[in-house]
Amino acid sequence: MSSSTDPSPPDSGSTRTAAVWAALEPILAAGPLRVLDVGGGTGGFAVPLAQRGHTVTVVDPSPDALALLARRADAAGVAAAVSGVQGDGDRLAEVVSADSADLVLCHHVLEFVDEPVSAAAALATCVRTEGWVSLLVANQAAAVLSRAVGGRPEEALALLHGQPDGTRHRRFGIGELHDLVGQAGLSVEVWHGVRVVADLLPTLEAGAEQSAVVRQLEAVLAQRSPYRDLATDLHLLCRR
Numbered sequence: 001m002s003s004s005t006d007p008s009p010p011d012s013g014s015t016r017t018a019a020v021w022a023a024l025e026p027i028l029a030a031g032p033l034r035v036l037d038v039g040g041g042t043g044g045f046a047v048p049l050a051q052r053g054h055t056v057t058v059v060d061p062s063p064d065a066l067a068l069l070a071r072r073a074d075a076a077g078v079a080a081a082v083s084g085v086q087g088d089g090d091r092l093a094e095v096v097s098a099d100s101a102d103l104v105l106c107h108h109v110l111e112f113v114d115e116p117v118s119a120a121a122a123l124a125t126c127v128r129t130e131g132w133v134s135l136l137v138a139n140q141a142a143a144v145l146s147r148a149v150g151g152r153p154e155e156a157l158a159l160l161h162g163q164p165d166g167t168r169h170r171r172f173g174i175g176e177l178h179d180l181v182g183q184a185g186l187s188v189e190v191w192h193g194v195r196v197v198a199d200l201l202p203t204l205e206a207g208a209e210q211s212a213v214v215r216q217l218e219a220v221l222a223q224r225s226p227y228r229d230l231a232t233d234l235h236l237l238c239r240r
């Protein structure tokens with residue numbers, strides 16, 4: 001098993017996850033941590049975290065995802081450090097004890113739960129006092145703009161007004177997220193945008209988003225309003 005201070009996690013190459021890993025890095029460096037990954041699915045975060053010496057519990061309603069998680073953890077040699085628990089973010093208290101995690105991940109899950117406000121409150125209950133909650137959600141503003149520039153103004157208007165767009169996929173504005181986190185008893189310590197420009201580059205040649213200058217631009221814009229407010233995803237690091 002590698003140490004918790006290894007410089008980069010195994011899947012940090014994707015531009016989408018690299019920004020999230022980078023933001024988590026100072027927290028992970030204080031490890032080893034007890035991590036709870038709500039809706040952690042097949043272990044895209046859980047397995048690399050376990051490889052870095054952290055202990056991870058994944059709660060997910062999907063038995064198929066949990067079976068794949070177990071196989072991935074086994075193949076990576078970290079089965080002992082990764083537990084899969086079938087459960088629902090809307091009823092987290094049924095499967096996770098209060099104050100039991102140093103870090104709770106909830107990445108692309110609030111979009112799907114029945115009640116985001118109570119689900120966020122349940123995340124806060126699971127994390128210890130002064131522990132961290134990492135929230136990653138789809139940004140409503142980015143979805144509205146992408147429909148608009150994609151020639152679908154009716155869909156853009158519908159999304160803007162919070163009307164269903166045929167998916168089960170809820171989206172969030174940054175103000176709404178701050179309110180939700182505050183109601184849950186958490187404080188936002190830092191937030192950034194994930195993919196401010198990369199998803200706006202369809203006309204560039206393949207691989208353009210990987211170019212050094214685009215990565216540099218992403219890194220700067222991700223931290224800065226108003227640019228970060230328009231990113232595809234919003235990532236908040238919150239503290240109890």
Ligand SMILES: C[S@@+](CC[C@H](N)C(=O)[O-])C[C@H]1O[C@@H](n2cnc3c(N)ncnc32)[C@H](O)[C@@H]1O
Nearest residue numbers: 039040041044061062088089107108109112113
């Ligand atoms: C888009 S995937 C995200 C997976 C992982 N968190 C990641 O970032 O790669 C959504 C995950 O949420 C899970 N999920 C869906 N509804 C859920 C709920 N009510 N509570 C907890 N997890 C849920 C799905 O089974 C799936 O694994």
